[in-house]
Amino acid sequence: xxxxxxxxxxxxxxxxxxxxxxxxxxxxxxxxxxxxxxxxxxxxxxxxxxxxxxxxxxxxxxxxxxxxxxxxxxxxxxxxxxxxxxxxxxxxxxxxxxxxxxxxxxxxxxxxxxxxxxxxxxxxxxxxxxxxxxxxxxxxxxxxxxxxxxxxxxxxxxxxxxxxxxxxxxxxxxxxxxxxxxxxxxxxxxxxxxxxxxxxxxxxxxxxxxxxxxxxxxxxxxxxxxxxxxxxxxxxxxxxxxxxxxxxxxxxxxxxxxxxxxxxxxxxxxxxxxxxxxxxxxxxxxxxxxxxxxxxxxxxxxxxxxxxxxxxxxxxxxxxxxxxxxxxxxxxxxxxxxxxxxxxxxxxxxxxxxxxxxxxxxxxxxxxxxxxxxxxxxxxxxxxxxxxxxxxxxxxxxx
Ligand code: CTP
Numbered sequence: 001x002x003x004x005x006x007x008x009x010x011x012x013x014x015x016x017x018x019x020x021x022x023x024x025x026x027x028x029x030x031x032x033x034x035x036x037x038x039x040x041x042x043x044x045x046x047x048x049x050x051x052x053x054x055x056x057x058x059x060x061x062x063x064x065x066x067x068x069x070x071x072x073x074x075x076x077x078x079x080x081x082x083x084x085x086x087x088x089x090x091x092x093x094x095x096x097x098x099x100x101x102x103x104x105x106x107x108x109x110x111x112x113x114x115x116x117x118x119x120x121x122x123x124x125x126x127x128x129x130x131x132x133x134x135x136x137x138x139x140x141x142x143x144x145x146x147x148x149x150x151x152x153x154x155x156x157x158x159x160x161x162x163x164x165x166x167x168x169x170x171x172x173x174x175x176x177x178x179x180x181x182x183x184x185x186x187x188x189x190x191x192x193x194x195x196x197x198x199x200x201x202x203x204x205x206x207x208x209x210x211x212x213x214x215x216x217x218x219x220x221x222x223x224x225x226x227x228x229x230x231x232x233x234x235x236x237x238x239x240x241x242x243x244x245x246x247x248x249x250x251x252x253x254x255x256x257x258x259x260x261x262x263x264x265x266x267x268x269x270x271x272x273x274x275x276x277x278x279x280x281x282x283x284x285x286x287x288x289x290x291x292x293x294x295x296x297x298x299x300x301x302x303x304x305x306x307x308x309x310x311x312x313x314x315x316x317x318x319x320x321x322x323x324x325x326x327x328x329x330x331x332x333x334x335x336x337x338x339x340x341x342x343x344x345x346x347x348x349x350x351x352x353x354x355x356x357x358x359x360x361x362x363x364x365x366x367x368x369x370x371x372x373x374x375x376x377x378x379x380x381x382x383x384x385x386x387x388x389x390x391x392x393x394x395x396x397x398x399x
Contacts, residue, residue, distance in 0.1 A: 002032040003181040004174070009034045010083035012108050013053070015043025017158040018090035018124035018167040023048060025089055025170040026056040032174065037079060039063060041095065041108035065107040076107060080115035085177065088112070089150075090124035090167045093135050100138040100145075118146045118245075122173055125152070127163025146245035148227055150176050180227070183395060187229030190398070191268040193318070194222040195275035195306065197237030199255045203298065204286035212352075213276035214360040215239035217324075220387035221272055222247050228391055233268075235261045237275055255281060255303040262306055266316040270394055273307040273344075274324045311343040320397055322346045322390075325369075328353035332367060332375065339369050346370055348390065356380075368393070 009029055013022045022038075029036050038053050040063040050061040062075055080086060088095065095109070099119075104110040112119065121142065129135055130152060143149065151168035168176070196218020200208045219241050222234040226247050233248040235258055243249040250265070252258045255277045262271075280300035290296065307323045310316060323344040325335040328351065335349035347369045352358040357365045357380060365380040368390070378389050 003178045003185075004029070004032040004034050004085075007032075007034045007084045007181075008082055009036045009085045009087060010039070010079055010111075011036055011057075012039045012041065012086070012088040012091075012112065012119075013044040013048060014041040014088065014090060014092045014095040014108060015046060016090040016092045016124045016167075017047065019044050019047035021167060021170050022089055023052055023056055025087075025173060026053065028170055028174045030056065030058075032178075035059070037062065037082065039079065039108045039111060042106040043092075043094075044108075062111075063107055065110055067107075076110045077114050079111050080117065083117070086112070086115055086117060086119040087122070087173070087177070088119055089122035089170075089173060091121045092123075093125045093129045093132070093138075096121070096123065096135060096138045096142065100141040118148065120148050120150055120173075120177065122150045122168050123152045123165070124167035125165045126157060126159055127161055127165040130163075130165040140242075143223070144242045144244050148180075184229040187395065187398075190230050190270070192222075192225045192230040192232045193235065193262060193265050193268045193271045194218050194225065194232065195235045195237075195258060195262065195273050195277075196222065197239040197241075198276050199237045199258055199278045199303075200253045201255065201278045201281040201303075202285050203282050204288065204290045206289050209278055209280070209282070210238075211276050211278065212359040213237070213239075213326075215241050215275075216360070216362065217350075217364055217383045217387065218272070218274035219244065220383045221274060221390060224384070224387040224391040225270075225272075225394075228395060230270075233265045235265065235275075237277075254278075255306070259304050259306045259309070262310065263316070266310070266318070268318045269398065270320040270322070271310060271318045272322040272324075272390075272394075273310075274348075275306075276324075276326055277306060278303055305342070307344060308342045320345050320394060322348060322394075325349040326352045326358070332369070335367070335369050339371065344371075366390075 036057040053061045098109045099112050104113045152165050154164045155166040197215030198211045198213040200210045202208045226232040235250045283299040283301045311321050321344040325338050327334050339347040349367045357363050364383050364386045366378050368376045
């Protein structure tokens with residue numbers, strides 16, 4: 001039986017060339033025994049006809065914000081309340097801009113602004129539009145609001161160009177929704193802890209020791225866990241990243257604070273230690289600003305190893321413990337030593353000497369080292385994609 005059986009889907013079709021694929025989307029959703037109500041944005045009418053949508057969905061099509069018949073029932077509120085799933089496919093750049101900036105100039109954008117739940121968004125646009133900085137900002141705003149993106153994918157575009165921006169194929173969108181619903185049911189009640197970002201170790205009130213970690217990979221993992229139904233706590237060092245709706249984010253500064261927060265938030269079913277924790281802290285932090293002088297030396301002492309402590313804890317150790325390994329050379333060899341030393345189940349090794357991946361980049365390339373000695377490589381991809389792949393593996397391991 002499909003996970004989507006009897007689900008109520010509110011499909012919002014917006015005005016892009018990929019809108020014709022939404023007809024196929026409706027057909028597949030109906031086959032899965034979903035109820036489908038459809039809103040056409042102001043411009044979607046130019047790409048698909050209300051008649052074809054009605055015929056396939058066997059429901060009235062909604063499109064007019066000022067339709068007296070519809071508004072008697074307050075459609076701009078009631079449609080989202082009715083839905084179990086709100087899906088925008090295709091979502092144009094203009095739609096992403098409107099919904100991330102609270103603009104409401106037609107029924108589709110008004111319903112989305114008044115919605116009481118997060119949406120699934122399947123974008124479709126030209127590659128340059130997708131990569132445009134303003135569009136990227138809008139995507140980030142929507143992700144941080146808890147909305148979930150399905151695609152876009154890379155391929156040939158209607159305009160003749162090639163790149164990322166194509167709408168995910170309808171059967172893939174439906175498959176994604178099915179997997180998501182299965183996972184949400186399965187992982188409901190499971191708890192995950194993620195550490196991310198750098199730590200700051202103060203020298204005096206104005207100076208500190210830190211590192212280049214951006215926290216991006218850890219935030220993506222936390223987001224992917226949350227979207228898969230985990231009750232997720234993110235313990236974050238100082239980063240430039242915005243908190244994500246639905247994730248319990250705890251901001252800390254030093255390694256000691258990170259340790260205390262991790263202990264406070266255990267037990268958990270899975271813990272992922274992606275933070276770049278400072279190995280040392282300053283022995284005697286000066287209360288006053290240290291004055292400029294000829295010679296000065298810092299006395300350091302070791303910080304507690306949070307991962308090692310938790311991995312070896314008799315009662316607090318989660319079922320699955322993942323560490324990260326930031327290396328610049330002999331990556332696998334050094335990481336093999338680290339997994340044994342730290343006693344974690346998996347260690348995710350990455351090369352932080354490469355500017356295109358690792359620290360601060362949106363891309364990464366990792367090798368997963370398992371306790372059994374096996375090594376699995378995940379080739380270069382966006383940190384969000386790498387996060388989803390790691391989380392899929394976590395979910396199947398917890399089976
Ligand atoms: N880690 C930790 N607490 C520390 C140091 C590291 O929890 N005080 C965790 C990191 O979050 C990561 C793993 O240990 O999951 C490995 O961190 P990494 O910085 O790669 O290695 P180190 O143990 O610090 O060793 P080295 O710096 O020599 O590579």
